[in-house]
Amino acid sequence: MSAKSVLRAVDKNKYDVTMIGISKEGRWLLAKDSAKALQSTEVTGTDLAPVMLNYSADRTLMALDSDSFGEILEGSIDVFFPILHGPFGEDGTIQGLLELAGSAYVGSGVVGSAVGMDKEVMKRVFRGEGLPQLDYLVVSRRRWRAEAPAVRAEIEAKFTYPVFVKPASLGSSVGVCKIHSADELAAGMNEAASFDTKVVVEAAAPASREVECAVLGNDFPKASILGEIVPGNEFYDYNDKYIDDNSQLIIPARVSEATSDRVRQIALDAFTAVGAAGMARVDFFVGKDDEKIYLNEINTIPGFTPISMYPKLWDATGIGYSELIDKLIELALERHRDRQQTRTAL
Ligand SMILES: Nc1ncnc2c1ncn2[C@@H]1O[C@H](COP(=O)(O)OP(=O)(O)O)[C@@H](O)[C@H]1O
Ligand SMILES: [Mg+2]
Structure with a gap:
């Protein structure tokens, strides 16, 4: 939705926009007709061409399908606008790729993002x-799984309920739980720990x-x-x-x-x-x-x-x-x- 909005509003007289989508599997797809691709909810394979960023040379987008492998599909990209949330988008990884490509990109660099x-x-x-900021404690998933009673004791010595538990690196509130009392702690910790190797336990504001x-x-x-x-x-x-x-x-x-x-x-x-x-x-x-x-x-x-x-x-x-x-x-x-x-x- 964010990408769609940006595409609609960007000044087309000033900028020549190339749309790249990223599938859940991490595949980069070039939407040949980007406006159409964003309008339909079910984008069909024929509208989308798998591509890779040629980061070693000229910031071109090259075909990845077997017939035309390596063919340049789009010329050099001057600025990337990452409109991505969460891991592999907001965490410095894609920013690192764009650094390797020597490209300008909107927003924070590797360190700020990470x-x-x-x-x-x-x-x-x-x-x-x-x-x-509020008081907090960080618990590794391995520690939680290995010694839950000790972790529980530590949490209960430091905080009174309610507390919030969250995966350390996710966003969009995914895996964030409000723990109202001792009997909810294990389920909340397990939920947060299923999304990350580190869990942040935090006093409720x-x-x-x-x-x-x-x-x-x-x-x-x-x-x-x-x-x-x-x-x-x-x-x-x-x-x-x-x-x-x-x-x-x-x-x-x-x-x-x-x-x-x-x-x-x-x-x-x-x-x-x-x-x-x-x-x-x-x-x-x-x-x-x-x-x-x-x-x-x-x-x-x-x-x-x-x-x-x-x-x-x-x-x-x-x-x-x-x-x-x-x-x-x-x-x-x-x-x-x-x-x-x-x-x-x-
Ligand atoms: N310590 C807290 N006290 C009260 N509410 C909290 C606390 N931590 C998180 N929340 C609630 O959970 C939401 C999501 O938590 P947040 O830390 O912003 O994670 P995310 O990165 O997923 O957005 C917040 O917008 C807020 O409503
Ligand atoms: Mg938030």
């Missing part, structure tokens, strides 16, 4: 910067608003006005995000001006701390009564439909959807030019 994706490393980096800030820029990033998510379910889980659609977006967030200023500054600090670039959405919990601020996470590839929080926040701040896409591409080119000036040998 740190933003791994909640344990992200939290450690935030802690190093003195940014406020005291009665809070979920507040989000959009950041845009490279070395001199800017923070948007704030938005608020009112979950339709007990928390903002997968169903609430993508299926039930009962949650509400409120812009601006219902917090005082002083708190808003503070949140925006922390969002910028978080962006810089993980080494993000281009764009990110930084998410917070803000106490309903005391407006106490806890940084929750940074998302280096936020949702990108016109009704997603990231573009909505920029729209409310004065940058419309098409202009935002344009700015992101400019930022990608700027960063690429900057990095090209770096020496890689003596």
Whole structure:
């Protein structure tokens, strides 16, 4: 949906767009007629050609099917716009491939993407910067499986229920569980551990608003006005995000001006701390009564439909959807030019 929205809004007089889809198996598919491919929900094989990125030379896309193997299907790609969420999209892996190809791309580089994706490393980096966050504990899946009673004792010594458990590197609330009491702990840990080798156990935020800030820029990033998510379910889980659609977006967030200023500054600090670039959405919990601020996470590839929080926040701040896409591409080119000036040998 995000890709479809970007394709629709991108300035076609300025940019010549080539669509690449990635199948669940990791296969790259070139949509010859990209607009059509995105319109139909059931894209048939004939519309899609398997391709690979020639990263060793000229950033061309080459055919992978047996008849025309190696034939160049698309000329050199100047800028990639990864509109991908989660592992192999948002975590620095595809960014690494694009680095090898010597290509410009929208958003964070390898380090910013990888740190933003791994909640344990992200939290450690935030802690190093003195940014406020909830207490947490990281448990490896192997340890949980080997010594569950000791892990349980450790969790119960450190926290009182409810706690949240989450896979360290996933997103979209997949595998995130709210544990209300001791008898739910094992099931929640097992669920989170089925999605990752590390599980983050975290204190539940005291009665809070979920507040989000959009950041845009490279070395001199800017923070948007704030938005608020009112979950339709007990928390903002997968169903609430993508299926039930009962949650509400409120812009601006219902917090005082002083708190808003503070949140925006922390969002910028978080962006810089993980080494993000281009764009990110930084998410917070803000106490309903005391407006106490806890940084929750940074998302280096936020949702990108016109009704997603990231573009909505920029729209409310004065940058419309098409202009935002344009700015992101400019930022990608700027960063690429900057990095090209770096020496890689003596
Ligand atoms: N410590 C917490 N206290 C209260 N709610 C939480 C906490 N952690 C997560 N949540 C809820 O779960 C949702 C998903 O958790 P989050 O850490 O943002 O993971 P993801 O990366 O999957 O989005 C949040 O938007 C929030 O509604
Ligand atoms: Mg989240």
